[in-house]
Protein backbone atom coordinates (compact mmCIF):
# COMPACT_ATOMS: atom_id res chain seq x y z
CA UNK A 1 0.00 0.00 0.00
CA UNK A 2 1.28 3.52 -0.79
CA UNK A 3 1.80 5.93 2.07
CA UNK A 4 0.18 9.37 1.76
CA UNK A 5 3.47 10.96 0.64
CA UNK A 6 4.29 8.26 -1.91
CA UNK A 7 0.73 8.45 -3.29
CA UNK A 8 1.04 12.22 -3.73
CA UNK A 9 4.44 11.81 -5.43
CA UNK A 10 3.00 9.20 -7.79
CA UNK A 11 0.02 11.39 -8.67
CA UNK A 12 2.24 14.40 -9.39
CA UNK A 13 4.64 12.32 -11.54
CA UNK A 14 1.70 10.84 -13.49
CA UNK A 15 0.21 14.27 -14.07
CA UNK A 16 3.52 15.39 -15.61
CA UNK A 17 3.52 12.57 -18.15
CA UNK A 18 2.40 13.65 -21.60
CA UNK A 19 1.04 10.98 -23.90
CA UNK A 20 1.59 11.63 -27.59
CA UNK A 21 0.49 9.52 -30.52
CA UNK A 22 3.03 9.40 -33.34
CA UNK A 23 1.08 9.47 -36.60
CA UNK A 24 3.32 7.32 -38.77
CA UNK A 25 3.42 3.80 -40.15
CA UNK A 26 7.20 4.12 -40.65
CA UNK A 27 8.91 2.12 -37.90
CA UNK A 28 12.32 3.65 -38.70
CA UNK A 29 11.03 7.11 -37.79
CA UNK A 30 9.75 5.78 -34.47
CA UNK A 31 13.12 4.10 -33.87
CA UNK A 32 14.90 7.44 -34.34
CA UNK A 33 12.46 9.52 -32.33
CA UNK A 34 12.00 7.27 -29.29
CA UNK A 35 15.54 7.64 -27.86
CA UNK A 36 15.34 11.45 -28.18
CA UNK A 37 12.28 11.80 -25.95
CA UNK A 38 12.49 12.71 -22.27
CA UNK A 39 11.06 10.22 -19.78
CA UNK A 40 7.93 12.32 -19.16
CA UNK A 41 6.72 11.84 -22.73
CA UNK A 42 5.01 8.55 -23.43
CA UNK A 43 5.04 7.76 -27.14
CA UNK A 44 2.08 5.80 -28.45
CA UNK A 45 2.41 4.22 -31.86
CA UNK A 46 -0.43 3.45 -34.26
CA UNK A 47 0.48 -0.21 -33.76
CA UNK A 48 -0.23 0.23 -30.02
CA UNK A 49 -3.68 1.42 -31.10
CA UNK A 50 -4.12 -1.51 -33.51
CA UNK A 51 -4.32 0.89 -36.44
CA UNK A 52 -2.44 -0.34 -39.49
CA UNK A 53 -3.96 1.60 -42.41
CA UNK A 54 -1.87 3.99 -44.47
CA UNK A 55 -2.66 7.61 -43.66
CA UNK A 56 -3.42 9.69 -46.77
CA UNK A 57 -0.78 12.27 -47.73
CA UNK A 58 -1.91 14.17 -50.80
CA UNK A 59 -0.58 17.65 -50.05
CA UNK A 60 1.67 19.72 -52.30
CA UNK A 61 4.15 20.52 -49.52
CA UNK A 62 5.74 18.84 -46.50
CA UNK A 63 3.76 21.17 -44.21
CA UNK A 64 0.45 20.23 -45.85
CA UNK A 65 1.27 16.51 -45.62
CA UNK A 66 2.42 16.67 -42.00
CA UNK A 67 -0.77 18.54 -41.05
CA UNK A 68 -2.92 16.14 -43.06
CA UNK A 69 -1.46 13.11 -41.24
CA UNK A 70 -1.72 14.71 -37.79
CA UNK A 71 -5.32 15.88 -38.43
CA UNK A 72 -6.30 12.40 -39.62
CA UNK A 73 -5.05 10.80 -36.41
CA UNK A 74 -6.43 13.55 -34.17
CA UNK A 75 -9.86 13.12 -35.79
CA UNK A 76 -9.74 9.37 -35.35
CA UNK A 77 -8.46 9.18 -31.77
CA UNK A 78 -9.12 12.68 -30.34
CA UNK A 79 -5.77 12.66 -28.54
CA UNK A 80 -2.61 14.77 -28.70
CA UNK A 81 -0.51 13.60 -31.63
CA UNK A 82 2.20 14.56 -34.08
CA UNK A 83 3.20 13.58 -37.62
CA UNK A 84 6.53 13.82 -39.45
CA UNK A 85 6.75 14.50 -43.17
CA UNK A 86 10.23 14.34 -44.63
CA UNK A 87 11.69 15.10 -48.03
CA UNK A 88 15.06 14.93 -49.71
CA UNK A 89 15.55 18.00 -51.91
CA UNK A 90 18.30 17.85 -54.52
CA UNK A 91 19.37 21.14 -56.11
CA UNK A 92 20.34 19.67 -59.50
CA UNK A 93 16.90 18.00 -59.68
CA UNK A 94 15.13 21.30 -58.89
CA UNK A 95 14.16 20.15 -55.40
CA UNK A 96 13.01 16.63 -56.34
CA UNK A 97 12.18 14.11 -54.95
CA UNK A 98 11.01 16.55 -52.22
CA UNK A 99 7.42 16.00 -51.23
CA UNK A 100 7.39 12.90 -53.50
CA UNK A 101 10.25 11.20 -51.63
CA UNK A 102 8.20 8.16 -50.56
CA UNK A 103 6.96 7.22 -54.03
CA UNK A 104 9.62 8.81 -56.26
CA UNK A 105 10.07 5.69 -58.43
CA UNK A 106 6.30 5.20 -58.77
CA UNK A 107 3.33 3.75 -56.87
CA UNK A 108 4.27 0.59 -54.96
CA UNK A 109 8.02 1.22 -55.28
CA UNK A 110 10.53 0.33 -52.57
CA UNK A 111 13.03 2.71 -50.91
CA UNK A 112 15.74 0.89 -52.93
CA UNK A 113 13.92 1.76 -56.18
CA UNK A 114 13.86 5.43 -55.10
CA UNK A 115 17.59 5.41 -54.35
CA UNK A 116 18.37 3.80 -57.71
CA UNK A 117 16.28 6.40 -59.54
CA UNK A 118 18.11 9.26 -57.81
CA UNK A 119 21.52 7.73 -58.55
CA UNK A 120 20.60 7.34 -62.21
CA UNK A 121 19.32 10.90 -62.52
CA UNK A 122 22.48 12.20 -60.79
CA UNK A 123 24.89 10.01 -62.81
CA UNK A 124 26.61 12.79 -64.76
CA UNK A 125 25.91 15.61 -62.33
CA UNK A 126 28.81 17.41 -60.65
CA UNK A 127 26.58 19.75 -58.57
CA UNK A 128 25.46 17.35 -55.83
CA UNK A 129 24.10 19.63 -53.07
CA UNK A 130 20.99 18.40 -51.28
CA UNK A 131 19.08 18.85 -48.09
CA UNK A 132 16.84 16.71 -45.93
CA UNK A 133 13.91 18.55 -44.43
CA UNK A 134 11.48 17.31 -41.78
CA UNK A 135 8.27 19.06 -40.88
CA UNK A 136 6.58 17.97 -37.67
CA UNK A 137 2.92 18.88 -37.22
CA UNK A 138 1.76 18.66 -33.61
CA UNK A 139 -1.86 18.86 -32.49
CA UNK A 140 -1.86 19.62 -28.79
CA UNK A 141 -5.09 20.31 -26.90
CA UNK A 142 -6.77 20.86 -30.27
CA UNK A 143 -4.29 23.50 -31.51
CA UNK A 144 -1.92 22.93 -34.45
CA UNK A 145 1.80 23.72 -34.34
CA UNK A 146 4.49 23.18 -36.98
CA UNK A 147 8.23 22.65 -36.44
CA UNK A 148 10.90 22.31 -39.12
CA UNK A 149 14.40 20.87 -39.17
CA UNK A 150 16.94 20.58 -41.99
CA UNK A 151 20.39 19.22 -42.69
CA UNK A 152 22.51 20.22 -45.67
CA UNK A 153 24.73 17.78 -47.49
CA UNK A 154 25.40 16.07 -50.79
CA UNK A 155 24.33 13.06 -52.83
CA UNK A 156 26.99 10.36 -53.08
CA UNK A 157 27.71 8.55 -56.36
CA UNK A 158 26.92 5.11 -54.91
CA UNK A 159 25.13 3.58 -51.94
CA UNK A 160 27.39 3.59 -48.90
CA UNK A 161 26.68 2.01 -45.49
CA UNK A 162 24.10 -0.36 -44.06
CA UNK A 163 22.49 1.61 -41.22
CA UNK A 164 19.47 3.90 -41.33
CA UNK A 165 16.76 3.73 -43.98
CA UNK A 166 15.39 5.32 -47.13
CA UNK A 167 17.88 7.66 -48.79
CA UNK A 168 20.47 7.42 -45.97
CA UNK A 169 22.99 5.38 -48.05
CA UNK A 170 23.33 8.17 -50.62
CA UNK A 171 23.24 11.23 -48.35
CA UNK A 172 26.41 12.63 -46.76
CA UNK A 173 25.81 15.54 -44.40
CA UNK A 174 28.11 18.56 -44.77
CA UNK A 175 31.21 18.47 -42.52
CA UNK A 176 31.04 14.66 -42.24
CA UNK A 177 33.04 11.95 -43.97
CA UNK A 178 30.28 9.44 -43.48
CA UNK A 179 26.93 8.91 -45.14
CA UNK A 180 23.93 8.77 -42.80
CA UNK A 181 23.89 5.00 -43.42
CA UNK A 182 27.46 4.71 -42.12
CA UNK A 183 26.56 6.38 -38.82
CA UNK A 184 25.22 4.63 -35.76
CA UNK A 185 21.77 5.94 -34.82
CA UNK A 186 23.06 8.19 -32.03
CA UNK A 187 25.40 9.99 -34.49
CA UNK A 188 22.64 10.57 -37.06
CA UNK A 189 20.41 11.77 -34.22
CA UNK A 190 22.94 14.48 -33.26
CA UNK A 191 22.58 16.31 -36.57
CA UNK A 192 19.59 15.03 -38.50
CA UNK A 193 16.68 16.98 -39.96
CA UNK A 194 14.30 14.89 -37.82
CA UNK A 195 16.24 15.41 -34.57
CA UNK A 196 16.32 19.18 -35.22
CA UNK A 197 12.57 19.41 -35.84
CA UNK A 198 11.92 17.23 -32.81
CA UNK A 199 14.15 19.38 -30.61
CA UNK A 200 11.95 22.38 -31.46
CA UNK A 201 8.80 20.44 -30.60
CA UNK A 202 10.30 19.30 -27.28
CA UNK A 203 11.29 22.88 -26.40
CA UNK A 204 7.69 23.89 -27.03
CA UNK A 205 6.29 21.01 -24.96
CA UNK A 206 8.46 22.05 -22.00
CA UNK A 207 6.34 25.19 -21.76
CA UNK A 208 3.07 23.19 -21.53
Ligand code: ITT
Pocket residue numbers: 023024025026029055057069084085086087088101102111164165166167168180192194
Ligand atom coordinates in the same frame (compact mmCIF):
# COMPACT_ATOMS: atom_id res chain seq x y z
P1 ITT B 1 4.64 8.09 -42.82
O1 ITT B 1 3.99 9.00 -43.83
O2 ITT B 1 3.75 6.96 -42.37
O3 ITT B 1 5.24 8.83 -41.67
P2 ITT B 1 6.59 7.62 -44.93
O4 ITT B 1 7.64 6.56 -45.11
O5 ITT B 1 5.56 7.74 -46.04
O6 ITT B 1 5.89 7.34 -43.52
P3 ITT B 1 7.55 10.33 -45.48
O7 ITT B 1 6.51 10.56 -46.52
O8 ITT B 1 7.79 11.41 -44.49
O9 ITT B 1 7.28 8.99 -44.65
O10 ITT B 1 8.99 10.04 -46.08
C1 ITT B 1 9.26 9.93 -47.42
C2 ITT B 1 10.35 8.95 -47.66
O11 ITT B 1 11.59 9.62 -47.44
C3 ITT B 1 10.37 7.73 -46.74
O12 ITT B 1 9.62 6.68 -47.23
C4 ITT B 1 11.85 7.39 -46.65
O13 ITT B 1 12.20 6.45 -47.63
C5 ITT B 1 12.52 8.73 -46.88
N1 ITT B 1 13.01 9.26 -45.61
C6 ITT B 1 12.30 9.88 -44.63
N2 ITT B 1 13.10 10.20 -43.60
C7 ITT B 1 14.33 9.77 -43.94
C8 ITT B 1 15.58 9.78 -43.30
O14 ITT B 1 15.73 10.28 -42.09
N3 ITT B 1 16.63 9.25 -43.94
C9 ITT B 1 16.49 8.71 -45.16
N4 ITT B 1 15.35 8.65 -45.84
C10 ITT B 1 14.27 9.17 -45.24
